[in-house]
Amino acid sequence: MEIVRAKDVVYEYIRRDDEGNIVGITKAVDHVNLGINKGDFVAILGHNGSGKSTLAKHFNAIFLPEEGTVWVDGMDTSDEEHLWDIRQSAGMVFQNPDNQIIAQVVEEDVGFGPENIGVPTEEIWKRVEESLKAVGMYEFRKYSPNKLSGGQKQRISIAGVLAMKPKCIVLDEPTAMLDPKGRKEVLEAVHELNKKEGVTVILITHYMEEVIDADKVFVMDGGQVVMQGTPKQVFSLVDELKELRLDVPQVTLLAYELKKRGINLPDGILTTEELVQNLRGI
Numbered sequence: 001m002e003i004v005r006a007k008d009v010v011y012e013y014i015r016r017d018d019e020g021n022i023v024g025i026t027k028a029v030d031h032v033n034l035g036i037n038k039g040d041f042v043a044i045l046g047h048n049g050s051g052k053s054t055l056a057k058h059f060n061a062i063f064l065p066e067e068g069t070v071w072v073d074g075m076d077t078s079d080e081e082h083l084w085d086i087r088q089s090a091g092m093v094f095q096n097p098d099n100q101i102i103a104q105v106v107e108e109d110v111g112f113g114p115e116n117i118g119v120p121t122e123e124i125w126k127r128v129e130e131s132l133k134a135v136g137m138y139e140f141r142k143y144s145p146n147k148l149s150g151g152q153k154q155r156i157s158i159a160g161v162l163a164m165k166p167k168c169i170v171l172d173e174p175t176a177m178l179d180p181k182g183r184k185e186v187l188e189a190v191h192e193l194n195k196k197e198g199v200t201v202i203l204i205t206h207y208m209e210e211v212i213d214a215d216k217v218f219v220m221d222g223g224q225v226v227m228q229g230t231p232k233q234v235f236s237l238v239d240e241l242k243e244l245r246l247d248v249p250q251v252t253l254l255a256y257e258l259k260k261r262g263i264n265l266p267d268g269i270l271t272t273e274e275l276v277q278n279l280r281g282i
């Protein structure tokens, strides 16, 4: 079962001067086709400006395609009747945690979304508790978000999305502004949600290390999906990724260089353990 399907999606930004004349057009999403299965952990990779954020905003109807169609949980995003169902099905988490937190107390912030859509109070508190526990932030429920680290704030943002009971979470570079510890916390929380709660995760990132545990990876360039496959398949294509100005995980690169120098190793090694095992066998 697919939770997201994009068919021939095109989206352009049109720049105008003061008089309203068109001075430039950027085709940010250029005939994208993709499908994301329910329950999967999917990563979208691509250098700056490749169209990741623009595409992601189609997954909860912030943007509507100019050409083509996007379906979320079977609903056409351009069908206004389904707008709120779609927004509820696919929650978004953005890069900057400071822009996403509204309330003065953590638990109020997490309860804000459900309150807004009229969820009964008792149910709100239940959801707040569950969501905060799911991201490991329950003990901070009475804190002021200002007192938290970036990683903690980002987990609060994720809890806020979770409280809406989405089937799918889209995270647009959620760790870009975090230190390594914060990045690890957020990544672990997101993997937990995926495994334990079965929430579909769409993670946009340019940190290769965040991609290796994904079920599927899409690589974007110039508004198009130019590669897709398992992390192993994608990271086997070291030269192609370099051409797209993307790195590969360090251990993958090391294995690749060793192989080039005549050591018999398989393509797409993703972890140190895998490399060690293969080297032992030689």
Ligand code: ADP
Pocket (backbone or CB within 6 Å): 013, 014, 026, 027, 028, 046, 047, 048, 049, 050, 051, 052, 053, 054, 055
């Ligand atoms: P990514 O998230 O991969 O960095 P974006 O989707 O943000 O890529 O951008 C894709 C392209 O669209 C880039 O060329 C970018 O400059 C352009 N773009 C993004 N947002 C806007 C905007 N609000 N107005 C005009 N052009 C934009």
Ligand code: MG
Pocket (backbone or CB within 6 Å): 052, 053, 054, 172, 173
């Ligand atoms: Mg972006």
